[in-house]
Every structure is written in structure tokens, then in C-alpha cells.
Amino acid sequence: MIPVQGYKGATVAVLGLGRSGLAAARALRDGGAQALCWDDNPAAREAAEAEGFECVDLLRQSAFEDVAALIVSPGIPHLYPAPNPVVAAAMDAGVPVDNDIGLFFQSFATQAWDNFDVMPKVVAVTGSNGKSTTSALIHHVLEAAGRSAQLAGNIGRGVLDIDPAVDGDVVVLELSSYQTDLARAMTPDIAVFTNLSPDHLDRHAGMGGYFAAKRRLFAEGGPDRAVVGVDEVEGRYLAGQLTQNRADDRVIRVSVDRKLTGPGWHVFARKGFLSEWRKGRQIGSIDLRGIKGLPGAHNHQNACAAYAVARTLGLAPRVIEAGFASFGGLPHRSQIVGEAGGVTYVNDSKATNVDAAAKALGAFKKIRWICGGLEKEGGVGDLASAAGEVIKAYVIGREAAGFAMQLNGVEAEVCTTMQQAVARAAQEARAGETVLLAPAAASFDQYDSFEKRGEDFVAQVLRVLS
Incomplete structure (x- = not known):
């Protein structure tokens, strides 16, 4: 733990009680500050209160009257597309806004x-x-x-x-x-x-x-x-x-x-x-x-x-x-998760945007490509130029049909689920080919995170290889 310096004896508000927020509250307390906490999630507040932290609605009147600073978790917007109401209240009160990195x-x-x-x-x-x-x-x-x-x-x-x-x-x-x-x-x-x-x-x-x-x-x-x-x-x-x-x-x-x-x-x-x-x-x-x-x-x-x-x-x-x-690579980033019959299965679930997916496609030959998910701004039409090694795409996600229509020049099959996509790719793959998960999209239409999406891919690969 790194005790926070500069706030000894002061009250510091903490907004968001996930991993970084709760760690910030602990580090503030270790540095002699009083952490005043809030999270819209009741379970997160209960976890903080179990550690002895006081949780107070930071939108209440005069909540920032004696607060020296507001510490905001990374996922909470502070400017665009619009400030979180608590952040806006802090700025209106002239309270400095910072995060755990600061x-x-x-x-x-x-x-x-x-x-x-x-x-x-x-x-x-x-x-x-x-x-x-x-x-x-x-x-x-x-x-x-x-x-x-x-x-x-x-x-x-x-x-x-x-x-x-x-x-x-x-x-x-x-x-x-x-x-x-x-x-x-x-x-x-x-x-x-x-x-x-x-x-x-x-x-x-x-x-x-x-x-x-x-x-x-x-x-x-x-x-x-x-x-x-x-x-x-x-x-x-x-x-x-x-x-x-x-x-x-x-x-x-x-x-x-x-x-x-x-x-x-x-x-x-x-x-x-x-x-x-x-x-x-x-x-x-x-x-x-x-x-x-x-x-x-x-x-x-x-x-x-x-x-x-x-x-x-x-x-x-x-x-x-x-x-x-001796570097083994990271999970969900060009991670080789299995090989059978000359077919290699690669998990690059972290390829959540077009550029990352294009780079993943450029790393392998003869690709059966599992892609799709929650599209980001700009769509995926630009990926066609990077798909020269793609034999066929297997598209997942709630909007799989719309995603597949953007893959100009690439044979695509709408699978919707990871289970169906892996099963179809494995069924059609031949020796020397790679089944690659590189979604080119966010995961939140079907999964809580890209990690969960990658874990599902690994589980489905192990199923078809067993």
C-alpha cells in the first residue's frame, strides 16, 4: 500500500468503489485522511462500510463544504460526453478533482x-x-x-x-x-x-x-x-x-x-x-x-x-x-489456446477496435476469423483491406447480421453465439489454418468484459478439442 501524502487530517471524497476507488480510500486512510465514499451500487457501498468507511451521498446539499478533494474512478466521466453529477457538483463547489494516478x-x-x-x-x-x-x-x-x-x-x-x-x-x-x-x-x-x-x-x-x-x-x-x-x-x-x-x-x-x-x-x-x-x-x-x-x-x-x-x-x-x-504472452492477446489436427486456435479478445483487429489479422496466415460485438464509432468497413488472409468470418453478437454486411469481400456466416462460431470454425478448418478470435468490437452486448469473452472462446475451444 502507498499511503497518500498531502491530505493528513483532511476529508477527501471518493466516487466509485471498484478496485481503484476502494484502494484509494484505503491509501488515503493510511495517509491520515478521512475518506468519504460513494458509489451508486449498494453492494459496493456495503463492501466499503464493512471496512469501516463512511458512505455519504455526495449529491446531498453541502456535501462538499469541508472536502479537500474528490477522487474519481476511471470509468466515471468528468467532462465528456457530460460530467457525472457528483463531479459537476464538486467543480461547482471549487473542489479539486483527481484520480488514483494523481x-x-x-x-x-x-x-x-x-x-x-x-x-x-x-x-x-x-x-x-x-x-x-x-x-x-x-x-x-x-x-x-x-x-x-x-x-x-x-x-x-x-x-x-x-x-x-x-x-x-x-x-x-x-x-x-x-x-x-x-x-x-x-x-x-x-x-x-x-x-x-x-x-x-x-x-x-x-x-x-x-x-x-x-x-x-x-x-x-x-x-x-x-x-x-x-x-x-x-x-x-x-x-x-x-x-x-x-x-x-x-x-x-x-x-x-x-x-x-x-x-x-x-x-x-x-x-x-x-x-x-x-x-x-x-x-x-x-x-x-x-x-x-x-x-x-x-x-x-x-x-x-x-x-x-x-x-x-x-x-x-x-x-x-x-x-x-521466455515471455509467454498475455491472456486474450494473441494467446495460443490450443492446437489440433494442424489447426491453431488463438484468443485475441483484447482486439476491441478496428486497428487492433487489423494487426491481429496481419499476424497469422489462413485465418478463420471469429469477430463481432458492440460496434464502436466508425464501423468496421475499413477492415476489408486487412482481411486478405481470411478464409471465412464467423460473426457473433446481437447485431451479427449488420456486422457481417460490412465485411465487404469476406465470406461471412452469422453465428451470433461464441459456441456456434467456434463449433462451425472448428468443423470447417483444415491443417495449416488458424481459428482467430479478434472481435474488432466491444464485448458489452453479450459479456461483462473482453476477458469474459476470451474465457468463453477458450472454453468453447477446449470443448471442441476434447
Whole structure:
């Protein structure tokens, strides 16, 4: 637990009592503050009250009269498409609004660090796709190299739930746009921007607001080093904004689209080979083609970003390569869940938008594609250009027929349920083919989360293979 600093003796309101909200309340209490809690869900309030927290309706009159700050859970809107009524009331009362990420950054460093030989570091990873894999890969490489490391944020533990830092500790945080958009303090030592594609546009009032939320990690935080994916114009813009001149190696540019040149620091992957260039010459390389936990160009981009962070932290290329080789991948992200009769079954339920699904489709050959779900803004028509290896699509979801109609040039069968889709794909698949779940849509029409959707896919695959 990281006790929150700066609110000793004060009353701090906490809105939303899920994983991050309840952890924030505990950390505030450990730091000497009084946490005043609220959640619209009675069960969540009961759980908080069982731990001794006071729950009070924050919309009651004068609720913010003696409150020093309001801490908001990531899923609760604070600006677009409209502020939550409690957030609006806090702003009307002039009460600062923050989240657990802001509390973490203002509280992580302590006087105990004065006795450390090596200062702890914080690595923060954001972007549209690949955040989880990049964060987990950095953490894995560090641990494989014998370094003390913790993984938290949007993956692993809540940021305030981690252990206080030890000498030389590295904390790796995966941060979503919901988290970076509101945090009042963000001071990572190393910040990573993986890529950008349309997602959560209603929450950020469009693509510009979405990018602005990601950019705050760099503009507000002023990291010592930035690792920036430059395969989209936003990444190139961000890298340019952070760079003083072409030789400025405080920014490491990452690409899987092109060879990067110039006097700066570059890490790129082409045809499965990762290369590190600095000051105009190559100083490291890794053959990624045989690493099962990192299939496809999108995972090679994740590998480039993780490699750049590890190099910044002082690891040698061969040490990083050994860490990559032992990385098993993450559930629901290009996860191989079974093989039979020459057919491979892959769970990429985390491919919840068009760009992520396109990258998953580009990682495999001869694909029987399970897709569909709750469509995001813009539809899925753009996926046709990425579906060259698709033999047939098996569409799930409540609006499966409408989804299938957008897959121009792709043979599609409306299955609606995961059970039927897996059964039909398995029945028709031949040796050398891949049955791939890459939905290109959110899961909430049929499942509580992409994890639940992925778990259902795995269960259905195991059923047909048994």
C-alpha cells in the first residue's frame, strides 16, 4: 500500500468503489485522511462500510463544504460526453478533482529514498493498442534480469496497492486515456507512447481530445526519457514536440513501418528483425521471428518499445533477448489456446477496435476469423483491406447480421453465439489454418468484459478439442 501524502487530517471524497476507488480510500486512510465514499451500487457501498468507511451521498446539499478533494474512478466521466453529477457538483463547489494516478505520483517518493543507492524509477505506458503487452513485457524482462520490478495500473495491481519502493525498484504502469486525462500529477521517469487509433471517442469528444489525453503524460510529466511510436502522425508530432534537435536522444523513436535514420536514438523492426541505432550506427539487434509470445508486427512494435525502455534502464541487448524468449504472452492477446489436427486456435479478445483487429489479422496466415460485438464509432468497413488472409468470418453478437454486411469481400456466416462460431470454425478448418478470435468490437452486448469473452472462446475451444 502507498499511503497518500498531502491530505493528513483532511476529508477527501471518493466516487466509485471498484478496485481503484476502494484502494484509494484505503491509501488515503493510511495517509491520515478521512475518506468519504460513494458509489451508486449498494453492494459496493456495503463492501466499503464493512471496512469501516463512511458512505455519504455526495449529491446531498453541502456535501462538499469541508472536502479537500474528490477522487474519481476511471470509468466515471468528468467532462465528456457530460460530467457525472457528483463531479459537476464538486467543480461547482471549487473542489479539486483527481484520480488514483494523481495520488500515486504525489505520494510514491518518500524520505526513505534518501538511503537508497539506486533511486526507484517509474515507467508509464500509454497508447491505443499494445499497452498491456508492452507493460507486461517490460516487467518480465526486468524480473528475468534479476531487477526488482512491480506491475500496476490498468494491468496487475492498482497503483496505490503496490508495495513501497525498495532500493533500485522499477514500477511499470499501464495507463489508459481515462487515467491520464484527469490525473493532476504525472511524473514518470520514462514515458511510452505505443500508437494511436480511434477509440473512446465519445469520452474524449473526438480524436483530438483522445490524443490530448494521451499527450498529457508527456506534456505534464516531463519524463527524463520518452519512447514514442512514430508510425502514426500523432506519434511523429509528439516526438517532434519533445525533441530539441535531431540528435536529442531523450526521445527514442520506435517503428515497425520503416527503417529509422538520423543521428538520434531509434529502435525499429523490419521483417521480424529488431534493430537499435544510435548516432547513425547500429548497436544492437534481435531476431523476433521465433519468439512465440510475440507473434506479428503489432507485437514486434511492443517489443521495440519494451527494448527501448530496458536499454534506458541499463540492460544489455542479449539480456533483453533472453527475457523476450521466455515471455509467454498475455491472456486474450494473441494467446495460443490450443492446437489440433494442424489447426491453431488463438484468443485475441483484447482486439476491441478496428486497428487492433487489423494487426491481429496481419499476424497469422489462413485465418478463420471469429469477430463481432458492440460496434464502436466508425464501423468496421475499413477492415476489408486487412482481411486478405481470411478464409471465412464467423460473426457473433446481437447485431451479427449488420456486422457481417460490412465485411465487404469476406465470406461471412452469422453465428451470433461464441459456441456456434467456434463449433462451425472448428468443423470447417483444415491443417495449416488458424481459428482467430479478434472481435474488432466491444464485448458489452453479450459479456461483462473482453476477458469474459476470451474465457468463453477458450472454453468453447477446449470443448471442441476434447
